[in-house]
Amino acid sequence: MECRTKLGSLLRANAALRVLPPGSHRGIHFPPGVPASSDDEEQDRRPPSRRWFHAAYARLLRHAGSLTGVVDPATGTPAACPHAAARAARFDALAADFVAAAATASRGHLPPRTKATALSSLTRVCDVLGVSAQRRKCVRLTVCPQVTQHHVWRGALEAVLGDLQADMASLDNTPSPAAQMAEQIASACTQFLLDTADAATPSTPSWMRPAPFRKPSEPPPPAKKWQEVLDMFGDLARTLEADGRLAGHAEKVEAMKEGLYQICDVVIERDIAFKEARRQDCLVQRKLSRTLGHSSRCLYTLLLFYLYGTVRDIEVHVGKCVSGKGGRDVAVHAAKFLTGGDEVVVRSGVKELSRALGVFRFVWEAANTDIDAGNDSGKDVVVKKKNEDAKGVLELQGHLWGIGVEEKTVTYRGDVFHVHQIQLP
Secondary structure, three states, X not given: OHHHHHHHHHHHHOOOOEEOOOOOOOOEEOOOOOOOXXXXXXXXXXXXXXXXXXXXXXXHHHHHHHOOOOEOOOOOOEOOOHHHHHHHHHHHHHHHHHHHHHHHHHOOOOOOOOEEEEEOOHHHHHHHHOOOHHHHHHHHHHHHHHHOOHHHHHHHHHHHHHHHHHHHHOOOOOOOHHHHHHHHHHHHHHHHHHHOOOOOOOOOOHHHOOOOOOOOOOOOOOOOEHHHHXXXXXXXXXXXXXXXXXXXXXXXXXXXXXXXXXXXXXXXXXXXXXXXXXXXXXXXXXXXHHHOOOOOHHHHHHHHHHHHOOOOOEEEEEEEEEEOHHHOEEEEEEEEEEOOOOHHHHHHHHHHHHHHHHHHHHHHHHHOEEEEOOOOOOOOEEEEOOOHHXXXXXXXXXXXXXXXXXXXXXXXXXXXXXXXXXXXO
16 A cells, blocks of 8 residues: 555656657657646646656757757748758747746746747737627727738738748759749739839829820720739649648738738729829728728738738747736736747847737737727727726736846847746756
């Protein structure tokens, strides 16, 4: 009986340690994540054994070494290679488990347990902030008129194509036939947007330009419409899906197709009178504002370009604490795990976290608005709340963890980011 008791306690103390079956990879198996638990379970859960920490730390060092030179320091993302992306995902998951276990062992003032989250839609952001279903309508009515402007729409399309061409240029010297076809389609689409851009005569403002002169007997040229861009994006999405290295770009192209479907019949030609060009621009904004829903990835892509001039989704680890009356006060902890410790990688991680915190702050402000539906025009109008206590308080914290980094605090765009070193407890 005594031996059975000792054996049970030993197994509980080493619950995070599992030995792989014969014939599989050697060493210790690390689960991809620890299931979420309540606060009481978090307090009672015992830290892993010393052996687990040493094995996990050694594996972290191996993963970080294999990703040296593979992760782009400018973006913090791996190159267009499925193997590099898989190794980066394993490093990220193991680092999150290691930091959470070290926090349990040391009982320090560390952020709460976080969960890997891809901020790819407004719905994901609102889920983190705990925005109610009623308030999500306020978010959409606040965001849509700002991010569906014509110059934002065109800029987001060009940024999607630019990121795709940059990653295709970084591929090996023998690209696949699908990648070659995708490069041709992307180049044709980019050239089409440039030809129809409002930059033919940049020295003259568009409102001063007269209508283009045509002879009475000259037939008008066929109008170019967004349908042509939609057709090219459809071919581009099917081509990108055939190459696993470019699957992430295929998702972004599919997201932009949602908006192109809504405005496919709108004229894109810019060599027309200013009044007609302005009417087409307003038509694009009105159709996109009415049809892009709250969960639309296209709408979120436009928001990213509107805020930061980029269309890449944000990958972070997020944890949340609620407090105050009715849980109105929200503290969001965003974290990233770095594969390197040099200053370039740290600054890149700070910028990525800054974008995540900026999105949270923007959506929080948009969610705490009132909709005035009793106006004379019968349209919904968004009105800002004046009472700060009515909407609660949002606290944002950014944490970066890396091997070999110098522990410090960094201030960037008014936010303070804490840099921590991953080390054995």
